[in-house]
Amino acid sequence: MRHFTIFASRNDTGDVPGLIAEIFADGYKIDGGPGEYVVQQRKWFNKNKMVIRVASEDTDPDYFANNVPGMMGFYDRIPFEDEQLKRLVLTQISVINTMLAIETEKDYDEAYLTLFRGLLRGVDGIGFFPDGTLADHDGRIIVHPDGRSGNAEFRPRACTRKIRGEERVSAEGEQRKLATIAYLREMNIPWNEGLPQLPPLADLRFKSGEEIARRAVALLLVIQYACDVLQDEDLEQSRQFVTGMLDKYGVTAALTENEVELLQQEEPEHQDAVNISWQYEAYWALIWALGLVERLDFPSQACDCDFAIQAVSSCGSLEQFMERTAVRRPEEILDEADRIYRLHWACVNSRVKGESAPAGMNESIVMERRRALFWLIGCGDESWDHVRMDT
Incomplete structure (x- = not known):
């Protein structure tokens, strides 16, 4: 060489x-x-x-x-x-x-x-x-x-420099960080004082209701295909159904590179399907942001997959789906992003020590929820497939 x-x-x-x-x-x-x-x-x-x-x-x-x-x-x-x-x-x-x-x-x-x-x-x-x-x-x-x-x-x-970037310290960011730490203290979950603030609202580019809706519907459909891959279903039939539904809802353009690749693979990689199937938890955070889920519960139990599917399948079009949504306030979404960011640190800290995640958290749920929330707030303007997971 x-x-x-x-x-x-x-x-x-x-x-x-x-x-x-x-x-x-x-x-x-x-x-x-x-x-x-x-x-x-x-x-x-x-x-x-x-x-x-x-x-x-x-x-x-x-x-x-x-x-x-x-x-x-x-x-x-x-x-x-x-x-x-x-x-x-x-x-x-x-x-x-x-x-x-x-x-x-x-x-x-x-x-x-x-x-x-x-x-x-x-x-x-x-x-x-x-x-x-x-x-x-x-x-x-x-x-x-x-x-x-x-x-x-x-x-x-x-x-x-990479962890903190050009960190902008703000009173707003500090207040949000301290509120999350108070929550962690109450839950008896360790925290890292040195973990930086998230940017203030004015520095972020929140996704619009339509962007969120398109991403949610496209993601749900690809998740269904990924589940069929894992269950050894008739993939050609499944692929045709999913691509047909993507066209019906007009969300094909909302697919990510990884999702397009999975749909195009003649013999899909098992691990690729596993990775996308876990994104049910990211999808759940998206429909929470759209007001279809009342609250994001503590990340210890998997989401309600039947409800997740019904949220879209009960609608005949993207427009009908969007009519049922009411996008949450940016402040509320950013609060959840800050919370999941610090919960993720607690998971990683425990894993490095060879311990179980605190308070019964499931780190995979935490990571997928973080993917969605950081994408929603436009943190770093990163694409869905490449949301950074550093803590």
Whole structure:
């Protein structure tokens, strides 16, 4: 192989030139910089010149805007044998903002790989091999291209800049955060004081009633197809029914990339169907926002699937469905988003400690509810398939 790429989440890249100089101090000549370094062995023979290109969101924002979603999609499609590991990998990719792309003139050997691992440790990143293998900051395998787990005990790493972004502290955000913490204290659920505020109302782009309705109907229909996949139903018949209903309600354009892919797969991936079937819980949050569900109960029990289906199936058109809705106030939706954000942290904190989620929470329900609520408030303006789940 001639390529090895290191991705990381870092506040800045100011120390990278010094790190490269340190790693290649013995027997190498380094030219160039900043941004591109040519590293050449001082030996007369068996030279293997390499080029190290360094980029960050500051120096090359278009690269990260264009490639991180593709990388997310690539690993989302891999059938991980450990679904939790998949979530951790996707979380890590979502906060990447630094890249060291290494290209060697000839295939590199173990000696070169040892040097690459030194860079990997130095920037505290993940290593990407051309075949899709991922390595952790110590060079241990996280996941193989076929989804098999490696021997790394992997945990995502995110810099404060990516976690907090350009955090805007506001009295409104602080009041909302403190109200959620009071709720958590009453429920005896741990919280993290350092978890930032959500943006104030004025900084968010809430979805319209029609956007929510279209997303909800499209999602429900694809969920039905995903359930048929899992139950080994006649998929051609199911596909025709679902696509027909999407046309009937006029919501085909509201499908996400992942949903379109599931419908188009000749032999749908089992895990893809599982992932979408769990989104019943996200759909439930959508119809709550539309006023069709009275309240969002504590995320410990699955939603009422029969009621969820009836909410749409009892309507002959999207217009009739929308006539029954009354979109909740943005303040109410943002309050729920703040609450689920901090409940998610409590779930992750317990999982990292090897403990059960507090108060009987189901983390999968929490995550799907967060997906919907963060999409509803337009947090980060992220697409449905790529709502960040960092805590």
